Amino acid sequence: MPRFVVIGRTATASGDFLPDDVPGTSGRLDVLLRCVRAALLSSHGLRGDVSVHLVLGGGPRAPRTLRIDGASARFIRPDERSLATLVRKTLALVNVAADAASGLGADAPPGAAVDTALAFVEVKPGVAVASSGLEASLASHDARAPLFVLEEGGPDLRDAADVAAPGATFVLGDHLGFAEDARALLAAHGARPIAVGPRSLHAEDVITIVLNEIDRRSA
Amino acid sequence: MPRFVVIGRTATASGDFLPDDVPGTSGRLDVLLRCVRAALLSSHGLRGDVSVHLVLGGGPRAPRTLRIDGASARFIRPDERSLATLVRKTLALVNVAADAASGLGADAPPGAAVDTALAFVEVKPGVAVASSGLEASLASHDARAPLFVLEEGGPDLRDAADVAAPGATFVLGDHLGFAEDARALLAAHGARPIAVGPRSLHAEDVITIVLNEIDRRSA
Numbered sequence: 196m197p198r199f200v201v202i203g204r205t206a207t208a209s210g211d212f213l214p215d216d217v218p219g220t221s222g223r224l225d226v227l228l229r230c231v232r233a234a235l236l237s238s239h240g241l242r243g244d245v246s247v248h249l250v251l252g253g254g255p256r257a258p259r260t261l262r263i264d265g266a267s268a269r270f271i272r273p274d275e276r277s278l279a280t281l282v283r284k285t286l287a288l289v290n291v292a293a294d295a296a297s298g299l300g301a302d303a304p305p306g307a308a309v310d311t312a313l314a315f316v317e318v319k320p321g322v323a324v325a326s327s328g329l330e331a332s333l334a335s336h337d338a339r340a341p342l343f344v345l346e347e348g349g350p351d352l353r354d355a356a357d358v359a360a361p362g363a364t365f366v367l368g369d370h371l372g373f374a375e376d377a378r379a380l381l382a383a384h385g386a387r388p389i390a391v392g393p394r395s396l397h398a399e400d401v402i403t404i405v406l407n408e409i410d411r412r413s414a
Numbered sequence: 415m416p417r418f419v420v421i422g423r424t425a426t427a428s429g430d431f432l433p434d435d436v437p438g439t440s441g442r443l444d445v446l447l448r449c450v451r452a453a454l455l456s457s458h459g460l461r462g463d464v465s466v467h468l469v470l471g472g473g474p475r476a477p478r479t480l481r482i483d484g485a486s487a488r489f490i491r492p493d494e495r496s497l498a499t500l501v502r503k504t505l506a507l508v509n510v511a512a513d514a515a516s517g518l519g520a521d522a523p524p525g526a527a528v529d530t531a532l533a534f535v536e537v538k539p540g541v542a543v544a545s546s547g548l549e550a551s552l553a554s555h556d557a558r559a560p561l562f563v564l565e566e567g568g569p570d571l572r573d574a575a576d577v578a579a580p581g582a583t584f585v586l587g588d589h590l591g592f593a594e595d596a597r598a599l600l601a602a603h604g605a606r607p608i609a610v611g612p613r614s615l616h617a618e619d620v621i622t623i624v625l626n627e628i629d630r631r632s633a
Contacts, residue, residue, distance in 0.1 A: 215434070215495070216495075217493065217495070218491070218492075218493045218495075218496070225492070225493045226492075229451075229492070232448075232616075233619065236616065237613055237614060237615055237616070237619075238589070238613075238614035238615055238616060239614055272437070273437075273444070273445075273448070273616065274436065274437045274444045274494060275493060275494045275495070276434070276435075276436070276437075276494070276495070277437070370457070391626060392626050392629050392630050392633075393629055393630060393633035394456055394457075394629045394633075395456060395457035395458055396456055396457055396622075396626075397451075397455065397456070397457060397492065400452065400456075400622045400626075403615075403619045403622045403623065404622065404623060404626050407610065407611050407615075407619075407623050410611050410612055410613045411611050411612060413612075414611075414612035414613075
């Protein structure tokens, strides 16, 4: 069950963006949406053994982390517009729950209340949200499984013996790279740098190449 | 200069689709748009040595082939909506030119007239259109360069000595696979089957993996 954690430093955590202009109004959430497709979809549908975490660091509700599990998610479409709608509706539900919990809003939908910051709360089948950032993904990482951070110039993925190990987690930056606090947190958790090749690529391409390597070793 | 040729069996050749619902109204042009991003964009911008051909087999103006060259194209954005707008505007210009040439429409814009079916005519910098299908891409393929067709179960990309050879062309099907006439045409041109791994993947993921292999060999 590989997990991909993509850090969107400016990506909106509130879901407030224009569907007709996701790149221009969401803090580049579009970068993360494309990672969802790369992580979860093959030609024959969902990859049931993969989960993807989107760390949303932008806007008034930040940080939040949205997790989608290939094992139980439904109606995951490959196009950006459908993925944007999924994320927007999910975050809108969480907004209602958060406002209710703080006495500001209407009643929370059942099961949508967020109680502790590090816990992922399922909002709809296979889609869960935590009201914290990278910490939430690392708290649920099995310490016995490898933790990789994708870095230009790191050791080659193809030379790493354990990329296909159960529970392996791969942490990726968005177009802005990693912030210092994220780097410190990853180092504290023993994350090992790894690279997919000699060229700097979009996060979604990195995910595609990692999964190809895992597919090859698992075949 | 690797070239990627993606065959969209139902993708609209006329550019008549709704920008708000590309997957539902364009014959799945969205599949091909995502291939443009995968082929032409890395983190640092355009890949100046790559071109991508979209073979558009759907609708009243079919077949047409739209070519985008990384060396001279401008304003290529990674998001589907921007890519959809680029393709729609390009095809609208070609529609005007084609109607003018057949005496049905207004004056063609300079340089946009399509004279022979196999010739690519540049419509805007780095963007050209031919009024034929796969034949146009194969006619401009250097017979001394390798021609690959991506096929599940084919020989492994990593074992092919010449994937990074100059002018190598990679032909991919969309979600519907190849039609019989396309298969026959590819066989007649000596196309060799090749596969990127054990799992069936979206065309854009296949392009990403091929380019990673080429990047590694060229490093």
